[in-house]
Amino acid sequence: MNLLSPTSENILYCAESLLTGNLVAFPTETVYGLGADATNELAVSKIYEVKGRPSDHPLIVHISSNSKLELWATNIPKYARDLASKFWPGPMTLILKRSNIAQDFITGGQNTVALRVPNHPVASDLLTSFEAMGGLGIAAPSANRFGAVSPTSGSDVLSELGEYITNKDMVLDGGKSSIGLESTIIDCTGKFPRILRPGAITREMANISEPISGQISTELNKIKYSGEFESHYSPNAKVLLNHMPQKNDGMIALKNIETPKGVYRLASPENLEEYANQLYSALRKADKLSLLRVVAITPNPTGIGVAICDRLRKAAAD
Ligand code: TXA
Numbered sequence: 507m508n509l510l511s512p513t514s515e516n517i518l519y520c521a522e523s524l525l526t527g528n529l530v531a532f533p534t535e536t537v538y539g540l541g542a543d544a545t546n547e548l549a550v551s552k553i554y555e556v557k558g559r560p561s562d563h564p565l566i567v568h569i570s571s572n573s574k575l576e577l578w579a580t581n582i583p584k585y586a587r588d589l590a591s592k593f594w595p596g597p598m599t600l601i602l603k604r605s606n607i608a609q610d611f612i613t614g615g616q617n618t619v620a621l622r623v624p625n626h627p628v629a630s631d632l633l634t635s636f637e638a639m640g641g642l643g644i645a646a647p648s649a650n651r652f653g654a655v656s657p658t659s660g661s662d663v664l665s666e667l668g669e670y671i672t673n674k675d676m677v678l679d680g681g682k683s684s685i686g687l688e689s690t691i692i693d694c695t696g697k698f699p700r701i702l703r704p705g706a707i708t709r710e711m712a713n714i715s716e717p718i719s720g721q722i723s724t725e726l727n728k729i730k731y732s733g734e735f736e737s738h739y740s741p742n743a744k745v746l747l748n749h750m751p752q753k754n755d756g757m758i759a760l761k762n763i764e765t766p767k768g769v770y771r772l773a774s775p776e777n778l779e780e781y782a783n784q785l786y787s788a789l790r791k792a793d794k795l796s797l798l799r800v801v802a803i804t805p806n807p808t809g810i811g812v813a814i815c816d817r818l819r820k821a822a823a824d
Pocket residue numbers: 534536537538539540563564565566599601613616618619620622624646647648649687688689690691729730731732733
């Protein structure tokens with residue numbers, strides 16, 4: 507069985523296992539990550555195999571604390587340091603100029619690296635143990651097949667990747683991820699910070715102004731990031747936004763919106779935080795029920811609602 511409860515013994519075992527080149531999926535507050543030693547090319551190549559992900563797609567390196575920032579990044583602007591001290595550990599990833607530790611197999615050949623200090627006791631313990639044994643960072647994309655819905659529980663990781671991982675690869679079970687959507691990605695390589703992927707750290711919280719249209723440089727078009735593929739976060743069921751649900755459709759909407767007769771209600775969140783938290787498990791439930799269509803009623807795009815609408819739009823894209 508690959509699913510391990512997060513006892514101190516199991517966490518130590520997983521840290522060692524990572525250092526010997528195996529994969530360990532672990533919980534974070536956003537979604538579960540599929541981890542490998544970020545300095546081991548062979549181990550990192552297993553991530554791409556298991557995910558079925560194009561190998562030039564860069565990965566986020568997870569570190570235990572802000573003090574490890576310099577190890578992986580150089581030329582760090584003051585605003586990036588401020589964001590790190592304000593929001594780490596937390597659901598935010600910073601894109602920075604890479605140091606020579608961040609090799610091409612992590613960055614997709616770009617001269618930048620993505621870094622995050624997660625805020626989850628199991629992830630923190632795993633990172634601290636791994637670093638105490640000499641590890642420098644854990645590369646981890648979301649623990650789903652390429653283009654599919656990110657897992658937000660240990661059992662979701664197993665149902666998503668169980669048939670692709672080996673018996674040496676482990677899944678640390680830390681229960682349900684508290685946020686449920688991937689981290690906010692902020693590009694910190696320019697004069698000003700720029701949000702590449704919305705998440706729980708909102709534009710307002712990070713005090714980042716909207717990009718002025720026409721000023722999005724061609725440089726941004728060269729960056730490989732999650733917005734690059736329009737279709738992402740998709741279940742097998744077809745996702746429709748703001749349609750009238752028909753008989754046998756699944757439905758995701760805030761609680762105050764009624765379910766028409768014959769429609770499967772997959773989630774009835776009371777607020778935006780609950781919506782974020784329930785979205786991916788609701789999409790998974792649709793597939794477990796073999797539903798053909800899911801109708802989602804999008805919430806207001808404020809706060810984490812921006813991230814919910816972003817993921818729903820991509821889940822609905824063909
Ligand atoms: O919440 C999260 O961020 C989760 C947890 C496990 O930390 N991780 C996650 O990883 O969502 P992933 O690989 O599914 O999404 C990371 C995104 C990818 O779309 C990738 O293209 C982008 O980050 N990325 C990574 N390195 C980058 C870089 N150097 N420049 C631009 N984008 C980068």
